[in-house]
Amino acid sequence: MKILVVDDEPIFLELIKKYLGAMGYNDIHTVPSAIKALETIGKSQRSFDCCLLDIRMPDIDGVELCRMIRSLPGYGAVPIVMITSMTDKSYIDHAFQAGANDYVTKPIDTTELSARMGMVKALVAERANAGRLTKELEETSFGGHGSFKFEDSLPLEDAGDTVLLSSLENYLLRLGNIRLLGSAAVAFHVQNADLIYDQTDLLEFADIMCEVALAIKECLIGVNHLLAYVGSGDFCCIQPRTGYFDTSEFQIAVNDKVAQRLGALEWMNVALPALKVGNPCSNGLVSFNDPTDLIYKSIHDARKQPGKILGSRNSHLERSLNVG
Structure with a gap:
């Protein structure tokens, strides 16, 4: 699974990369800002399977970045998990409205992170099914539902x-x-x-x-x-x-x-x-x-x-x- 992690704290990026690696996820790309994230996505030959975005970042925050990623071709159903130290419902609402699928809280608990990544796996499978449906939407002739x-x-x-x-x-x-x-x-x-x-x-x-x-x-x-x-x-x-x-x-x-x-x-x-x-x-x-x-x-x-x-x-x- 190809994973993009965006956070403005270098120590946190190293830490979460270590945690994800211990869980068997090795194709991990880390960037320190929303701008770098968009540049990385634009240059990537293969789409990312999952994005983990910190909510609180300077310039462009994680919620706005989530909305921007969702607007990119091929990223309408990519699992997006927000990283936050803020569990206030209003922040969570805004994140989900922007297109997030889940969130994980700081400081990172490895058990919680593992559970959230399990959810991501399920969403990746659902995305494959949604891709099948999108293809059928394009190819199904009149009168058929595939x-x-x-x-x-x-x-x-x-x-x-x-x-x-x-x-x-x-x-x-x-x-x-x-x-x-x-x-x-x-x-x-x-x-x-x-x-x-x-x-x-x-x-x-x-x-x-x-x-x-x-x-x-x-x-x-x-x-x-x-x-x-x-x-x-x-x-x-x-x-x-x-x-x-x-x-x-x-x-x-x-x-x-x-x-x-x-x-x-x-x-x-x-x-x-x-x-x-x-x-x-x-x-x-x-x-x-x-x-x-x-x-x-x-x-x-x-x-x-x-x-x-x-x-x-x-x-x-x-x-x-x-x-x-």
Whole structure:
């Protein structure tokens, strides 16, 4: 695995290189700044498989560097782990919103670092799968979906800072139930997604879900949030827990945005996505549930909201929705 480590502290770079080497990672490249990191990436003949970025650096900090790396060709799904001595939720939120997949804290604990690198390995495998899906998006002829299933999650790289489902799950796991007390999950269910899936090929379906994601994000302007496409026409958003959220008003607003973006679909004999919006879901003060259960709890709530049901399809995901 080819790893890039960026930190402005030379001693730390030597230390983490030693730790990673002891874990069997030997192709490690270290640089002291964001500028050097971008230069190294630009000159590299083969893409890096993973980037570890210190958050606090002069000039360009790690969060901004993360955002810049994500914009580079071929780096949309490369695992990025932030290095930080700051575990305040706001810093972690900004890092994940910029495209980070995980974080490790200073001073480095080798057990934690090993666990985070285990996560990176899983993401590298997922990236290979996402590469397969991207290739299918480019090659699948009209009417086909390749190996992609309706229940599968989609990497919506063209939908702003929408995150992968695995990153959203990891974000919840890393925060844990206590720090999640200030957050809520809101789900959006495209109730006729199965019909749209049947009417389109893989590329068209992905484009439509991307436009739906952008419509949702337009309605969330000014709200700190993380949004992921879960599969089966379901989106989940993690946002601050507030005292007031009008589900009905939000549902009208997001469907209006969808109509503005995708109104031409009706001329193509493709159904216009119709969304249901769930109520904000959160964990109680004392919760022993897996933090990721919050995703499926919110989806369950969105699916049971009133709306014009245009079709549904049983899937393995629905068996995961029996949460709380």
